[in-house]
Amino acid sequence: MRTAISELDLRSASSLTEALAILRDEARTPIAGATDVYVALNFGTLKPKRFLDIWALxxxxxxxxxxxxxxxxxxxxxxxxxxxxxxxxxxxxxxxxxxxxxxxxxxxxxxxxxxxxxxxxxxxxxxxxxxxxxxxxxxxxxxxxxxxxxxxxxxxxxxxxxxxxxxxxxxxAPVEGKQWFRKVGTRAAQAISKVVVAGVRAPMPRIAFGSIAPTVVRVPETERALGDGATIDDAEGVLAREIAPIDDIRSTAEYRRRVSMNLLRRFWAETG
Ligand SMILES: Cc1cc2nc3c(=O)[nH]c(=O)nc-3n(C[C@H](O)[C@H](O)[C@H](O)COP(=O)(O)OP(=O)(O)OC[C@H]3O[C@@H](n4cnc5c(N)ncnc54)[C@H](O)[C@@H]3O)c2cc1C
CATH class of the missing domain: 3.30.465.10 (Uridine Diphospho-n-acetylenolpyruvylglucosamine Reductase; domain 3)
Known part of the structure; x- marks a missing residue:
């Protein structure tokens, strides 16, 4: 059931100084665009009741x-x-x-x-x-x-x-090297990522994945392998051992692992 708006207490700040003073003195959850907060409100899963609107800053x-x-x-x-x-x-x-x-x-x-x-x-x-x-x-x-x-x-x-x-x-800071981004979801728009990846093709490449771990992750062993001149086949193997995706409602661990490996290969091919 939706969280009742009448249960919520909202204050607004008109400057950063004011916002920080309010957060110093009162326990309030900041709201920016509210696009995530509103989803929780709609599903009735919103735990905080006291908010600080910072949109005007x-x-x-x-x-x-x-x-x-x-x-x-x-x-x-x-x-x-x-x-x-x-x-x-x-x-x-x-x-x-x-x-x-x-x-x-x-x-x-x-x-x-x-x-x-x-x-x-x-x-x-x-x-x-x-x-x-x-x-x-x-x-x-x-x-x-x-x-x-x-x-x-x-x-x-x-x-x-x-x-x-x-x-x-x-x-x-300035990012040296070709940049690459790819998101795999159920459809092109309005989809939560099943696997999302960004990479920078530098002498020591920098590669980060989302949706395959509890937090966004860099894959340092895979980066090192590619930086040291490993073939993409070998690097795929390193990645497969380095990540530990999970099953959830959006995807299976096996699918995520396979897609991550495919994305790594595509990153390498398209930035070479
Ligand atoms: C239909 C729909 C589609 C979406 N699609 C995507 C998508 O494709 N990809 C994606 O990544 N996300 C998606 N989102 C999620 C959301 O839009 C993004 O995460 C967005 O960037 C959240 O920003 P916001 O300003 O609306 O955050 P809010 O909802 O205002 O806040 C989110 C959280 O961050 C905290 N917060 C906000 N600003 C600050 C701050 N400056 N300092 C400290 N804490 C702060 C809040 O307290 C809250 O806990 C989608 C949401 C919806 C409703």
Whole structure:
């Protein structure tokens, strides 16, 4: 049954300073685009009852360069990512991923910060950020810290964030090498990934998968094998041993393993 709206308590913040002060003083769950939160509301699985709407914080919406580092504000929507010339030039695999998130309505409302904070293993931006060695910038009233995305997740739907922190930005240093993204779902749009992968073809390749483990994962043994000159046949074998996908309602472990191996082969062929 749907969660009753009358049970919920919503506050809004109009500046980051105000939002962080509210989170310091009160236990509230932030809401950005609400596209994930609303699904839980609709299914009646929403546990938090007290929320903080951060949608009005325009200071978290910019896409800019700081020196050579691409800085994407956490409230940046997929539509803004798709339309951004800097993102298109610096991180085309993020544009590709954004085009395949939900449909246009979700792209207009869903944010990169929400995708990261929601911590779903199927989040489509996450393999891109992991392959790009992105850094997640989180801030509380007490200060700011930077966490490499590979250290951001501690388990299924779990992150290093504390309840008083907000993600304010994602930072990405220049990515050298050809970028590649592929999502396999039941259909092209409005599909949750069965397997999603992003890769960077550098001398030491960087490859990250989603939907095959409790969190987004890099595959360092496979990366090392390819970097050291292994054949793609051998690298596929390394990948098959390195990953441990599970059966769930969307797919079987065996299907996910096979598809991951096929995607690795395709990444290698199409970026060579
Ligand atoms: C129909 C539909 C299709 C979808 N398709 C896809 C898809 O193809 N691929 C995909 O990856 N996702 C998909 N999603 C999921 C969702 O749209 C994305 O995960 C989106 O990026 C979430 O962003 P949001 O701003 O709406 O997050 P919200 O729903 O507002 O928040 C999600 C979670 O993140 C937390 N949060 C949000 N912003 C911050 C912040 N700045 N700091 C700290 N915590 C924060 C919230 O507290 C909440 O726990 C889909 C959702 C729907 C409803």
């Amino acid at each position: 325009d200071e978290l919406r910019s896409i800019s360069l700081s020196g050579d580092t691409l800085v994407i504000g956490s409230l940046t929507t997929y539509t803004s990512l798709i339309q951004s010339p800097i993102v298109g030039e610096r991180l085309p695999m993020l544009v590709e991923a954004s085009r395949l998130v939900g449909g246009v309505q979700i792209q207009n409302r869903g944010t990169i910060g929400g995708n990261v904070a929601n911590a779903s293993p199927a989040g489509d931006a996450l393999p891109v950020l992991a392959a790009a060695d992105a850094v997640i910038v989180v801030r509380s009233d007490a200060g700011e810290r930077r966490v490499p995305i590979t250290q951001f997740y501690t388990g299924y739907r779990a992150t290093v964030m504390t309840p008083d922190e907000l993600i304010v930005a994602v930072e990405i």
